[in-house]
Amino acid sequence: MKGSRILGTGAYMPSNVMSNKAIEALVDTSDEWIRERTGIVERRISQGETTSDLATKAAIEALKDSNVTAKEIDLIIVATVSADSIIPSAACKVQKNIGADNAMAFDINAACSGFIFALDMANNYIAAGRATKALVIGAEVLSKITDWKDRNTCVLFGDGAGAVVLSEDKEKHINYVNCRSVGEKWESLTCEGSPLNNPYVDCGDIHDGKLKMNGKDIYKFAVKTMDEEFNRILNESKLKKENIDFILPHQANMRMLESFSKKVEIPLDRFIINLQHVGNTSGASIPVALDEANKAGILSSGSNLLIIGFGGGLTYGSTLLKWNK
Ligand code: ACO
Numbered sequence: 001m002k003g004s005r006i007l008g009t010g011a012y013m014p015s016n017v018m019s020n021k022a023i024e025a026l027v028d029t030s031d032e033w034i035r036e037r038t039g040i041v042e043r044r045i046s047q048g049e050t051t052s053d054l055a056t057k058a059a060i061e062a063l064k065d066s067n068v069t070a071k072e073i074d075l076i077i078v079a080t081v082s083a084d085s086i087i088p089s090a091a092c093k094v095q096k097n098i099g100a101d102n103a104m105a106f107d108i109n110a111a112c113s114g115f116i117f118a119l120d121m122a123n124n125y126i127a128a129g130r131a132t133k134a135l136v137i138g139a140e141v142l143s144k145i146t147d148w149k150d151r152n153t154c155v156l157f158g159d160g161a162g163a164v165v166l167s168e169d170k171e172k173h174i175n176y177v178n179c180r181s182v183g184e185k186w187e188s189l190t191c192e193g194s195p196l197n198n199p200y201v202d203c204g205d206i207h208d209g210k211l212k213m214n215g216k217d218i219y220k221f222a223v224k225t226m227d228e229e230f231n232r233i234l235n236e237s238k239l240k241k242e243n244i245d246f247i248l249p250h251q252a253n254m255r256m257l258e259s260f261s262k263k264v265e266i267p268l269d270r271f272i273i274n275l276q277h278v279g280n281t282s283g284a285s286i287p288v289a290l291d292e293a294n295k296a297g298i299l300s301s302g303s304n305l306l307i308i309g310f311g312g313g314l315t316y317g318s319t320l321l322k323w324n325k
Contacts, residue, residue: 003172004126005324007068007133010061011162011291012054013044013278020155027151034155039254043158043279045143050084052093054161055139058287059094065294066165068133070098073165075125075134076105079114079283081191081312082140083107090139100135111189112250112311113179114138114283116319119166119307120177126168137163138283145191147210156252157211158279162287173324176236178229179317188217189312219256222310226260229308229318237320241266243304244320246293250309251275251285272298282311299323 020031078091091105110117115138122134139161192207272293303323310316
């Protein structure tokens with residue numbers, strides 16, 4: 001079985017910054033409420049760029065950071081819930097945009113856990129000898145499926161994209177991966193597509209196509225699963241807490257991360273957190289934060305990075321990554 005390693009990272013965020021104050025003009029909320037309950041100060045909102053545009057720019061950055069050409073890429077996976085279209089996939093558009101003619105390209109949907117699921121898939125393709133260099137991308141234009149009249153959700157989300165180049169390697173740098181789904185709880189977070197409408201049945205009007213969320217359910221689910229995943233990884237890896245250099249969580253809510261930090265007794269300064277400035281970018285959240293940490297020079301060779309996420313589905317996942325770049 002071949003191992004794999006992240007060679008480089010990239011990210012791209014739309015330039016338009018939307019502050020909490022700007023949201024005050026849309027719904028009955030306040031900057032103070034949003035900061036206190038979520039930690040979010042601002043987010044980036046697309047003014048025309050599509051999910052595949054953002055994904056393409058993040059991919060180009062990741063290729064540059066990795067010193068890899070698009071022609072060397074043989075697998076492209078985009079984790080997204082907000083692709084430009086049902087057909088084609090965002091991944092196929094990225095393939096065309098960057099000229100990665102030798103790649104297999106497809107999207108996956110595991111909501112906010114999507115990047116972890118995609119990384120696991122790419123890692124397994126490489127381990128099986130089916131790919132040698134993969135672009136794993138998380139990209140979202142959530143603003144198009146956000147209900148801008150619903151204060152329970154519109155304050156949370158943002159747009160953006162992050163990417164990594166994962167290459168085959170003599171050693172395994174991605175370990176103890178766990179990707180799980182709890183379909184029983186699917187109703188906690190939904191965004192309906194088109195209803196069945198064909199010559200035999202007419203199930204009515206097209207739904208509004210906007211995100212609907214039971215925030216409390218997801219909050220409880222997230223705190224419970226993050227704690228369980230943390231303990232699972234410690235048990236399986238036999239690592240001590242002190243040996244986890246950084247925790248890179250899905251960027252959903254600061255209060256959630258504070259309570260997780262207390263529970264596992266790892267101070268917040270060992271967490272990689274950027275939600276204050278980008279909000280919850282779903283599938284993009286982890287690779288965007290990873291790119292920020294990489295570019296800020298926070299990670300050093302040999303750092304143990306625990307990546308952990310949860311999201312719609314419901315889904316969750318985690319992995320222990322040995323940084324070696
Ligand atoms: N501004 C002002 N008041 C608000 C707002 C707002 N934006 N939103 C809700 N409120 C009100 C509510 O109506 C409620 O008022 P009431 O007491 O009069 O009924 C009060 O504030 C408290 O509401 P709660 O829902 O209890 O607020 P809570 O502290 O639970 O925070 C939040 C809500 C931020 C949504 C939290 O539950 C959360 O973060 N949940 C997790 C969401 C998440 O992480 N989703 C990730 C998955 S997303 C994906 O996969 C794409």
